[in-house]
Amino acid sequence: MIPKQPKLRIIVLSVAIMLLTNVHENLLQNEKYKSAAVVRGNYQYYHYCCDGVDDRGWGCGYRTLQTVCSWIQHQISGQDVPKLREIQQALVAMGDKPDSFVGSKQWIGSLEVAMCLDYFYDVPGKILHISNGASIGDYLEQLEEHFHTNGSPIMMGGDDDNSSKGIFGVNRSSMSLLVLDPHYSGKNNQVNQLLKEGWVQWKPLTSFHGKSFYNLCLPQLQAKNKSQKV
Ligand SMILES: *[C@@H]1O[C@H](CO)[C@@H](O)[C@H](O)[C@H]1NC(C)=O
Ligand SMILES: *[C@@H]1O[C@H](CO)[C@@H](O)[C@H](O)[C@H]1NC(C)=O
Ligand SMILES: *[C@@H]1O[C@H](CO)[C@@H](O)[C@H](O)[C@H]1NC(C)=O
Numbered sequence: 001m002i003p004k005q006p007k008l009r010i011i012v013l014s015v016a017i018m019l020l021t022n023v024h025e026n027l028l029q030n031e032k033y034k035s036a037a038v039v040r041g042n043y044q045y046y047h048y049c050c051d052g053v054d055d056r057g058w059g060c061g062y063r064t065l066q067t068v069c070s071w072i073q074h075q076i077s078g079q080d081v082p083k084l085r086e087i088q089q090a091l092v093a094m095g096d097k098p099d100s101f102v103g104s105k106q107w108i109g110s111l112e113v114a115m116c117l118d119y120f121y122d123v124p125g126k127i128l129h130i131s132n133g134a135s136i137g138d139y140l141e142q143l144e145e146h147f148h149t150n151g152s153p154i155m156m157g158g159d160d161d162n163s164s165k166g167i168f169g170v171n172r173s174s175m176s177l178l179v180l181d182p183h184y185s186g187k188n189n190q191v192n193q194l195l196k197e198g199w200v201q202w203k204p205l206t207s208f209h210g211k212s213f214y215n216l217c218l219p220q221l222q223a224k225n226k227s228q229k230v
Helices: 030-035 060-075 084-093 110-121 133-149 191-196
Strands: 036-038 125-130 154-158 165-171 176-180 200-204 214-219
Touching: 036 133, 060 084, 060 110, 060 154, 060 165, 060 214, 084 110, 110 125, 110 154, 110 214, 125 133, 133 154, 133 165, 133 214, 165 200, 191 200
Parallel strands: none
Antiparallel strands: 036 165, 125 214, 154 165, 154 214, 165 176, 176 200
16 A cells, blocks of 8 residues: 655745735714715725835835825726835836936835826826925815815825825815825834824824925826715
8 A cells, every 4th residue: 555645735925915904994983084085995004114125214105106006906907016126117117217226215206106107007197286385275175176086095295395195185174184104114913003103194284394395196096986985
């Protein structure tokens, strides 16, 4: 009798990163939510170091782009969320950056985000230039309209205020924006900590830099799901 051969199994583990989903939802409490316009649809929260690449000090624009990409992915099937290096390669392929950009620690802003959304997903990004933080209030209606019609997350960059962030909602009655900050570099499993430390929070317009210009990229893709979650 031939002894049973132990089966040799090769298990290929794809290195899936587990990221938190829809981290802003706890900030939307029942009826309160009605006074705000927010992102519709699912997304993953990308932030510094979230995939093992230490991008502290330079990667925030890329991370916000990745968060936006994850939202797009939930809307249209397509390519995976690009890695930091793939984003840099795309910008070189488009002729926007020199070859030396790949592997560098150079920042990206809303214009690069718009180009990448076009490159990876064929989704145009509308650029909204706000000449100074003190006048963001003049654009709240437009932002509200964006969340009503498209429902996509917005990338926000600036000059004096060069910390890019995701804009996930607008509340005109409290004059505040729902901000998702990509500068968090901790673990991916602590949504309460994110809320406690303010990595996702409603920020009054007065907390933006009055003298900084801001460039916003508004992805022109309509969320499939028209109904908002209450
Ligand atoms: C929007 O602002 C109003 C006025 O401050 C407030 O009552 C409401 O709870 C806010 N909505 C959200 C979702 O925070
Ligand atoms: C970002 O802003 C900070 C504070 O205003 C400034 O010290 C720093 O040089 C800026 N970095 C870049 C790359 O513009
Ligand atoms: C659309 O959103 C509503 C409310 O959040 C949810 O109940 C429903 O399942 C969603 N539909 C789809 C197709 O995702």
